[in-house]
Amino acid sequence: MGDGAETWQASPKGRRMRGFEPASGLLKDRIRSAGESRGFAVTRLLTHWPEVVGEDLARLTRPVKVGYAKGAFGATLTLLVRSTDAPMVQMQLPRLRDRVNACYGYAAIGRITLTQTAPMGFAEGQAQFDAAPVAPPPAPAPEILSAARDAGAGVQDEGLRQALEALTRNYLTRKKDK
Template identity: 65%
Template sequence: MRVKAQSERPPRRMRGFERTSSLLGERIRNVGEKRGFAVTRLLTHWAEIVGEDTARAARPVKVHYGRQGFGATLTILTTGANAPMLEMQKEQIRQKVNACYGYSAISRIRLTQTAPIGFAEGQAQFAPAPAQPRAIDPETRARAAQFSGDVADDGLRSALEALARNVLSRQKR
């Protein structure tokens, strides 16, 4: 029976809880490299690189390296309504992305448009849906008003009433 050499053994995993990034890091890098993203930071920190407004309107899709090797083309997915604004910002986006890479890796930016809801199954959503406030039933409103009824200051009374509504509505879950 042959004993495996140290280099042939699979890497030993840590015991207990592990960070998700350490478990998925290799897989994310492999998928990113298939799409041309040698630096996955462009995908994971897109909003920090290009800014919140641009990140809400566009997503990086692919980096394609040409045959001459004089820079790559970054393909960005956006909606038709946002495309003209992004077209004017292409040079600023290119500069910010190249600052992320640390050198002039991207020479061109190509915009690809899709419907506002994304592809066939609605997979490409650009901005998170705004949170809908839940309706508070009249009984909870009345009980919250009872808690703050003795307070003379209007601002403080309304703040206490809002606090009581939040606490009472969470208890019902």
């Protein structure tokens, strides 16, 4: 069998390799052909969109197509965006263009256009936009937790004691109007 190096090379007849194959190797050609049909010379732009533009902009946008005009320097990147988020994305286009060009390694994108759509995209399920993650509430201070335990200390019923402790925690952590 040898050192196993022969299992990682495709045969000249185009047959599949033996043993385990990385999933990226199996899908690489299909992803590249799908990307090239939309004008994406670098598929990393499609597959790693949140890493390229950042989580905040990736939640609001989806890359649709890269168009190349004759005689013009730089391509046009078309992004899908909800109409409610379009003004905010419009203000960040220079930053977005710089990040995309950093992915290409040169000034490949000269212009970015926005295509506004409904939250579900052109057809149901094709381009869903993610909601912003909900930040967990900050943990209460130890003195507040201690006061909440003291408030429910004399109560025998477990459910009532937990409700009283939760009420005390909520009351002590609320924002006070001045």
